[in-house]
Amino acid sequence: xxxxxxxxSCDETACAIVEDGTKELVSVVASSKDFHEKTGGVVPEVxxxxxxEFIFPVLERTIEDYCEKIGCSDKEEAVASIDALxxxxxxxxxxxxxxxVTAAKTLSMAWKKPLIPVNHLVGHIYxxxxxxxxxxxxxxxxxxxxxxxxxxxxxKGHGDLAYLGGTVDDAAGECFDKxxxxxxxxxxxxxxxxxxxxxxxxxxxxxxxxxxxxxxQDNYDFSFSGLKTAxxxxxxxxPRDISCTAREFEEAVVDxxxxxxxxxxxxxxxxxxxxxxxxxxxxxxxxxxxNATEAAGVKLFIxxxxxxxxxxxxxxxxxxxxxxxxDLSEIRAEPSLNIMGLT
Numbered sequence: 001x002x003x004x005x006x007x008x009s010c011d012e013t014a015c016a017i018v019e020d021g022t023k024e025l026v027s028v029v030a031s032s033k034d035f036h037e038k039t040g041g042v043v044p045e046v047x048x049x050x051x052x053e054f055i056f057p058v059l060e061r062t063i064e065d066y067c068e069k070i071g072c073s074d075k076e077e078a079v080a081s082i083d084a085l086x087x088x089x090x091x092x093x094x095x096x097x098x099x100x101v102t103a104a105k106t107l108s109m110a111w112k113k114p115l116i117p118v119n120h121l122v123g124h125i126y127x128x129x130x131x132x133x134x135x136x137x138x139x140x141x142x143x144x145x146x147x148x149x150x151x152x153x154x155x156k157g158h159g160d161l162a163y164l165g166g167t168v169d170d171a172a173g174e175c176f177d178k179x180x181x182x183x184x185x186x187x188x189x190x191x192x193x194x195x196x197x198x199x200x201x202x203x204x205x206x207x208x209x210x211x212x213x214x215x216x217q218d219n220y221d222f223s224f225s226g227l228k229t230a231x232x233x234x235x236x237x238x239p240r241d242i243s244c245t246a247r248e249f250e251e252a253v254v255d256x257x258x259x260x261x262x263x264x265x266x267x268x269x270x271x272x273x274x275x276x277x278x279x280x281x282x283x284x285x286x287x288x289x290x291n292a293t294e295a296a297g298v299k300l301f302i303x304x305x306x307x308x309x310x311x312x313x314x315x316x317x318x319x320x321x322x323x324x325x326x327d328l329s330e331i332r333a334e335p336s337l338n339i340m341g342l343t
Contacts, residue, residue, distance in 0.1 A: 001083045004062070004107075005316035006055075008100030009092025009120045011036055011047045013054035015062040016312035017082065021129055021320030026066045027313050030054040033189070040187035048095025055103050079111055086116040086319030088123065088312075090337030091148070097333035105328050116319040117331045120310075121149055121339040122161070124276030126318035127303035136301060137272050141264045144339060145257060145285070146277030147173035147191075151339045152220045152264055155274065158321040163340055164264055165220025172253055173279045175224035179231050179249055183242055195282055198247035209234065210252040212259075220264055227252055250284055258288045265298055274301045281308035 002025070007014040016027040032050035036042045067078040087104035090097060108115040125142045141164075144151045150173075151166040170178070173191055180190025185197055210230050213223045231249055234240065265273055273293055279285065280302055293300040307314060324342070334341065 001320060002081060003084050003086050003116070003316040003319050004082050005086040005088075005118070005312040005319060006059075006100045006104050007088045007120070007123075007310055007312040007315050008051050008055065008096050008103075009088050009090070010096055010310060011042050011050065012310040013051050013058050013100075014310060014312040014315075015058045016316050017062065017066050018130075018313055018316035018320065021126075021317045022131060022133060024130055024313050025069055026062055027311060028058050028062045028065065029311055030058050037188045040181075042093070044093045044095055047093055048099060051096045051099035055099055059103065059107075082111070082113060084114045084116060084319070084325070085111075086118050086316055087331070088120045088315055089117040089331060090120060090334030090341065092120060092335055094333055094335040097335060101331065101333050105331060108328060114325040115328060115331060116323060116325050117342060118315045118318050118322075119337055119339065119342045120315070121146075121151070121337075122322075122342070123314045123318040124308075125155070125274050125314075126321065127276050127307040127314040128274045128301040129317050129321065130303070130307065130313060135272075135299060136274070137270075137299075139268060139270050140272035140274050141261065141268060141270050142274040142276070143257065143261045143280075144277045145172050145275070145279040147171060147177065147279070149277065149339065150222050150224075150257075152261060153339060154264070154268055154270075159324070161340060165222070165260070166339075167222040167224065169223050169225035170228060172222070172224055172257060173277070175228050175253065176279065178228055182228070182232055182235065183246065185242065185246070191279065191282070194246045195250060195284065197243045198250045198284070200243040201241065201247040202243075203241075204244060204247055208252070209248050212252055212255050215256060215259055220260055222256060222260065224253065224256075250282075254282070254285050254288045257285060258292050261289070262292045262296060265293070265296055270298065272299050272301060276303060276308070276314075278309050281305040
């Protein structure tokens with residue numbers, strides 16, 4: 001089954017065609033990142049205008065690349081070989097989502113193809129099903145860690161999720177970006193910049209100078225707002241080495257994510273841990289989870305970095321494995337959708 005998926009939840013405009021939920025055939029991504037760097041953050045109006053500007057060129061490029069890949073004679077033949085469409089319906093910026101949803105519904109009517117709505121957060125988890133997912137066993141614990149969300153769920157099977165816990169305030173990625181801005185090292189998408197600075201620390205301290213929030217609580221919730229405040233107070237004290245402060249902050253976040261996640265893994269006795277979201281590209285987090293899962297005898301599944309950020313490949317994969325089509329009149333942008341929506 002070949003699915004063409006559209007992703008437009010924020011500042012990336014993406015389209016992909018995936019076969020049987022595991023084989024990536026074509027993927028095209030256009031980003032308005034350069035425009036948001038000028039303002040130090042995503043401006044929703046700018047993001048939606050760029051989505052309008054990019055959506056049709058991205059779709060056209062996707063069909064052209066797909067036609068070339070399968071050796072078809074024309075675009076009509078390429079479209080005929082596509083079995084279904086999928087689209088991110090939420091969460092995200094409402095204006096950006098509307099662009100993708102409208103395009104998908106239009107194509108669904110024009111091409112007479114079924115349309116599958118997809119939860120963007122669940123999609124991140126399905127980045128792990130690209131390639132060979134045969135070693136993934138259910139139930140599995142899933143950690144979603146991104147700029148706007150930090151959630152732990154138990155996946156009992158496709159379309160069968162149980163919520164375990166999540167952030168009660170700032171998400172991990174959001175905290176990374178805010179601390180990077182606070183340190184004066186980046187105004188936009190500062191998490192990656194902060195991690196690079198952390199590598200420059202020449203004298204990492206043995207002592208834990210920053211708190212590890214909520215580790216003493218018997219739940220699977222996270223809180224990073226207090227950690228952000230602790231960094232602010234730490235910086236207001238004596239002159240600090242920014243690189244070593246970045247390292248200590250990163251270690252604090254990674255410690256919390258790892259400990260809470262492995263706690264869930266052990267409690268539910270699972271053999272698979274699936275990780276997704278933009279922060280899952282963080283090298284230190286990947287190392288920590290790898291070490292922790294090896295010690296626990298659990299198989300770690302974490303996407304290659306390019307599939308951690310927003311793309312349509314995992315949207316197509318999620319659509320294939322969940323495959324819940326809806327009448328077009330029922331499909332709409334849902335900007336406030338949580339990870340349990342559409343399951």
